[in-house]
Every structure is written in structure tokens, then in C-alpha cells.
Amino acid sequence: MNVGEIVEHLGLQVLTGTDHLDGEVSGGYVADLLSCVMAGAEAGDLWITLQTHANIVAVASLLNVAAIVVAESAPVPESTLTKAAEQGVVILSSSQPVYETVSRLAALGV
């Protein structure tokens, strides 16, 4: 399943990276501690988090994750969005809390 299809099924909002929604999603990883993400997330994962500062873009780009999913509609600063747009990193926003977001992803088979 690709990022675009997940956006559709979960009704996510695409904050950046509209042109990169065809990336295949191979799994998921949840953490707000960046070192854990660095150690645990794989390329092609969806990274679900509540962190929104600009450094999440660097982490996502270094790991080649398929997309960052910011849960609970947490407001994402302009500096993060600008950096993500520059680096082609997809940031999605979910209105649901992390647990619900992940349950729905799991139900889709991610």
C-alpha cells in the first residue's frame, strides 16, 4: 500500500510532500524519542509521533521513512513545513491520538 492510499483510508491531512505520495509503506514505527527512531525505524516506515520541531525532518530524511504522521492534529511549525518541503519529506496530520491512528493502520494491514 502506498502513502496516498493510506491518506485516503484514514482521512489524513497532507501537510507537505503532495508529490511524494506514491512511496510504498512497508511498516510503521512509533516514538517521540529521536534516538529510538534512529535506532528502530526502517526505510519505508510510517513514523507516528507528537514531535513537530524542524529536527524531525532531518531524522525522517536520514532514514528515508515513507512519511511522518503527526498525531492529534498537533500544530506543526512553519519552519518544519518549509524544511520538509525543501527535502521532499512527507508530513501527514492525523486528527486521532496515536493509539487510534496506529490501530487503524494495523487494521489496514500496515
Added chain:
Amino acid sequence: MKRQIALLGLMGRGGALSKIHELIRELPVSRVMTTALLTLPPDATMMQLKELLREHHISGVPVVGGGRLVGVVSIEDLIHALEVQRLDAPIREFMTSEGLVTAHAQEPVMEALRRFEQMGIGRMPVLDARQKLVGIITRGDITLALLRALQELYTEAETIQDRPQHFFDALESENTSLQLRYRIEKGDFALGGDASGKIKRALLRIGASPQLARRVAIATYEAEMNLIIHSDDGGLVLADIQPTTITVVAQDSGPGIADVELAKQPGYSTATPEVREMGFGAGMGLTNIERCTDKMSIWSAVGVGTRLQMTFLVSPEESGEGDEETGQGA
């Protein structure tokens, strides 16, 4: 035409043709269709249809009643209504409802294309496995999607050509080494990961495998963030890249680590609460570095500074050697 020939040149005739074949035969309707769907109920008037078509510059819409697709109404039906001066009539009277031709979300676009030709129609409502209306597809949608997919193939082929097949293949000398140097500012979280990102891109550009680039990037990121978070006034990241070994050094001039063994313990951190709130200071940085490197050494003295040296040995798989697949069609 010229570009087509270029693509064949890049991917090999068989490669390009089979990719295109694959595209047409496997691309499902769901990837091509329009999902931002305009529909009308059967009791809407032909006048409402006229307004909708004009406003959205479209030539027809599906008719949905009771949650089900019950027909399709198009500009031809509107002309018919105009001729008999029945713009106030419900669209139910003018729509096509018998023998509706539909597409299925999961079928290949090739099948949909065939049906367009056989039936001589301009659009088809798209149904999912439960017969629910999920989109609409036109011939134009298919053409656009195929063109876009072809464009992606070109880009992919060009990237393959631009990237050397083996680590350091593009550079030849008796003793090759590439040195990269970055100044890291204390507290500059916005630029955190910038140096590691640049090192990663440089490695990929000279032919390193994604796995090698990834482990160097992860370790360098942690070292870079340590300078941003913990150093007194920033520091330096120096990368020395050689065909068989990559060495990255992160150094600063203070404050120094009092107990290096303690600092290496997973979970140990001296980060402030503000920094922890941003998700740093998990106490996993050095653990991550150790996992990604073949050798890690730390020299530190309080009041003098810290020097972290990370060594990565390039394994045969990581240099692209023995990977015969990638050598084809280049």
C-alpha cells in the same frame, strides 16, 4: 521520440519495454481515477445539472440514490432536455440507467481502456468490491496517468545512470580519500542533521550502498546532535571517506565528559528538561553509534574537550561488489 530512445538506451530495450508493459497491465483503476466525486440525486432537476456542469467544467456526473449508483447523466442528456424544454424535469427522466457501463477499482487500466473503446463512451463510474461508488474515470485520466508514470521511469533511469555502480568507481587513484568538514553550532537545532544528511548524500553519489550510507548517517546524526546539545561552543564533524574505510570524527573544546563509561550506559543522559521535551536526551546516542560503527573510541577530558572517532569498514556487499544485478543496462 528522442527521449524514448534515450530511455531504451538507459534501461536496455527489454528492460524499458517490460517496464511499460508492466505499467499498463498492472496499474489499477484506483490509482488513476478521480476520487473528488461530484454526484447528483435522481430527483435533482436538469437545471441543477446544467449549473453543476458549467461550474466545474465537466461533461457528466454519476447519479446516486439511496447510497447506490443508479445512473449517469451527461451533457447529451442536457441537450435533449433543452430541445424538449424540460429543464425543470428531474434528471431521473433523462439519465442513462439501463446497461450502465462501470469500471472496478482494482481492475487494470488496460481493461478499462478496452471497455471505453468497445462502448464508445467518455467516462465510467468506478465501483469497489462492495459495489459502492468510489470514483470516476475518463480516457484523459488514463492518458495522464500513463504519461506521468513514464516520466517517473525516465527519472528513475536517469538516476540509475548518474549513480556509479560500485563504491568509488568514479574516482581512481593510488590512494583515494574524500574529506568533508562541517562546523556545528551549539544550540542550532534547526540545522541538526544537516551535516549527516550531506555526508549521506555524498556517499550515495559516489556509489555507496543505501545500507552503508544509512549506518554512517545514523551514527553521524547522533554525534552531530551531541555537539548541538552538549558542547560549550559547538564543534566540528570531519569525515574521511576511503574505498575500504570511512572515519567520522566529532570534536569539541568542552565541557568534556567526566565518566565516559557512564555516558555510554544506555539511558544515561545529562540533557536538560527542555531538550528532553524535544525528544532528545534519551541516553541512547552513544549506544546507537556503537551499533552502527565497526569501531568507536572516545577521548575526553573535563575542561578540555571531547573527541569521538567512528570507524566504518566497507563490507563487500556495501561497496556494491558481487552485486551483478545492478551492472545491467548501464
